[in-house]
Amino acid sequence: MDLNTASFKDISQAVKSKKASALEVTQHFLKRAKSLDSKLNSFITFNDKAEDEAKALDARIAKGEDVGVMAGVPFGIKDMFCTRGLKTTAASKILENFVPPYDATVVERLRKAGITVLGKLNQDEFAMGSSNENSHFGPVKNPWNVQYVPGGSSGGSAAAQAARLAAGTVGTDTGGSIRQPASFCGIVGVKPTYGRVSRYGIVAFASSLDQAGPMVSCVEDAATTLEVICGRDERDQTTSDHDVPKFSQNLKEDLKGMRVGLVKEYMTEKGLHADVQKTLDSAIETLKKRGAEIVEVSISLTNQAVPMYYLIAASEASSNLARYDGVKYGYRTNIESLGSMALDDFYCRTRGEGFGKEVKRRIVLGTYCLSSGYYDAFYNKAGQVRRLLRDQYSEAFKKCDVILSPVTTSPAFKIGDRISDPLAMYLNDIFTVSTNLAGLPGMSVPFGMSKEGLPIGVQLTASHFEEQKMLNVGYSLEQASSVKWKVANV
Amino acid sequence: MIDTKAIEHIAKLARLYVTEQEAAEFSKQLSGVVDHFKQIAQVETKGIEPLITPTDMKAYWREDKAKKEFTAEEMVSNAPQRTGNLFTVPPVV
Numbered sequence: 375m376d377l378n379t380a381s382f383k384d385i386s387q388a389v390k391s392k393k394a395s396a397l398e399v400t401q402h403f404l405k406r407a408k409s410l411d412s413k414l415n416s417f418i419t420f421n422d423k424a425e426d427e428a429k430a431l432d433a434r435i436a437k438g439e440d441v442g443v444m445a446g447v448p449f450g451i452k453d454m455f456c457t458r459g460l461k462t463t464a465a466s467k468i469l470e471n472f473v474p475p476y477d478a479t480v481v482e483r484l485r486k487a488g489i490t491v492l493g494k495l496n497q498d499e500f501a502m503g504s505s506n507e508n509s510h511f512g513p514v515k516n517p518w519n520v521q522y523v524p525g526g527s528s529g530g531s532a533a534a535q536a537a538r539l540a541a542g543t544v545g546t547d548t549g550g551s552i553r554q555p556a557s558f559c560g561i562v563g564v565k566p567t568y569g570r571v572s573r574y575g576i577v578a579f580a581s582s583l584d585q586a587g588p589m590v591s592c593v594e595d596a597a598t599t600l601e602v603i604c605g606r607d608e609r610d611q612t613t614s615d616h617d618v619p620k621f622s623q624n625l626k627e628d629l630k631g632m633r634v635g636l637v638k639e640y641m642t643e644k645g646l647h648a649d650v651q652k653t654l655d656s657a658i659e660t661l662k663k664r665g666a667e668i669v670e671v672s673i674s675l676t677n678q679a680v681p682m683y684y685l686i687a688a689s690e691a692s693s694n695l696a697r698y699d700g701v702k703y704g705y706r707t708n709i710e711s712l713g714s715m716a717l718d719d720f721y722c723r724t725r726g727e728g729f730g731k732e733v734k735r736r737i738v739l740g741t742y743c744l745s746s747g748y749y750d751a752f753y754n755k756a757g758q759v760r761r762l763l764r765d766q767y768s769e770a771f772k773k774c775d776v777i778l779s780p781v782t783t784s785p786a787f788k789i790g791d792r793i794s795d796p797l798a799m800y801l802n803d804i805f806t807v808s809t810n811l812a813g814l815p816g817m818s819v820p821f822g823m824s825k826e827g828l829p830i831g832v833q834l835t836a837s838h839f840e841e842q843k844m845l846n847v848g849y850s851l852e853q854a855s856s857v858k859w860k861v862a863n864v
Numbered sequence: 865m866i867d868t869k870a871i872e873h874i875a876k877l878a879r880l881y882v883t884e885q886e887a888a889e890f891s892k893q894l895s896g897v898v899d900h901f902k903q904i905a906q907v908e909t910k911g912i913e914p915l916i917t918p919t920d921m922k923a924y925w926r927e928d929k930a931k932k933e934f935t936a937e938e939m940v941s942n943a944p945q946r947t948g949n950l951f952t953v954p955p956v957v
Contacts, residue, residue, distance in 0.1 A: 568918045682904055692878060741877050757914025
């Protein structure tokens, strides 16, 4: 079994039938990750209990126990997910030594399905960024060319997966943070419908937008992961009790009867890089050959999606990040004696010293948008426009089953290119944010390469809880793709 | 235009210390971002209820039964400063 191209089903079957041990599989990935990661900086923390976890799994298999559909699959976990006993930092100084006493629901479910945890993956601080240049632990490099960004905020997950330093990874997506790095690094990334996956134990960024999802090497692995992590959790009231289908068992290539929508407003986007346009055109041709019908739909409010998104996300973040105050956990400012500093000063210094610049920028932005005199014109107004956007999507999904679009306007850019202009950075997200605003599922499938050898993905969006349709179109594209399961040589 | 005084005021509301340099930088950058936000004002939204949770949500009730999930030691294990099982903090009053 070549572990570079082994799916979750391959690994778990081999481990359960004892053709390979969980220990040797974990050791393979751990060794690979530790020897290559200095070039990528995709890991923040390695799990020194990973081999013990693998040994325990082998012992359970020897006893004949049922160990789950992802038995023996070594995973990297984005550092936004609480992992019991393993440092969880959200790539921030303010949490640099935080060790959670519990697992996030996603981690709990993955563990129950048999994974071993290799370590915690680098990201933009508090998931705020589109390039993984905002981490307290340094930027992550794109494994296809280390002078380029891997995308963000789940840059560590994307880079590690593309270089096969892990067999699977999970990320979080608030405005595109799974799909965009997946596209920049040439892997499959899925953001489920809002409410499919529990946010319990995930460091909160924007509570009405955040969702967790797989960042993996193939659509089948994404589907397998979704079966494991989706489903109602009583610890997250926003999770849905919608049935979770066996996504991986219903993947099919034939798309007869499938209507694929192209958004008129996206098609007139003038800034599209030539190779992105070529990749998109090629995807459209492939879909036609597979039997899909291509239709045009109009979603005019996508033009307002970026300002809407940044306004809402920053506002919700300013509230969510108020909990970091140096009192019960996390970084605390240095004080000679507790009596020597006023409480307000204590909070201001702790937070001023603990948060990175982009985080501070967004807290200030969000606080402004929520402040008295501005709340109605900004946060409230954005909420109203958000409802109209969701309605427009509902109309569009009467005419089509899945929407195809680019993920970004260009392939990955060079490290340092966009960091000094926040607005230019925010406009990276033009094709991804409306999915989060409307609560829809979205995914990125690798489908092309730029002339410079950087991956280009295509984005699929479906209606609420219609992940199967989206996964089927993605699967169909993947099977025809010339870049299917390409592993980056680091 | 959000001037540096306004930035400092907002930062204070957020209990966030910003340096003079950061305040000047944020003033310039955020004025540009907020200008960009103003385009949503053009959308007609009379009578529209703001959308907060993007998918329909049902409130679920759990059983009113106490569960023992964590020990006190686990809960204070990340305390920057502690006195027994209590978090040690500057004077609040």
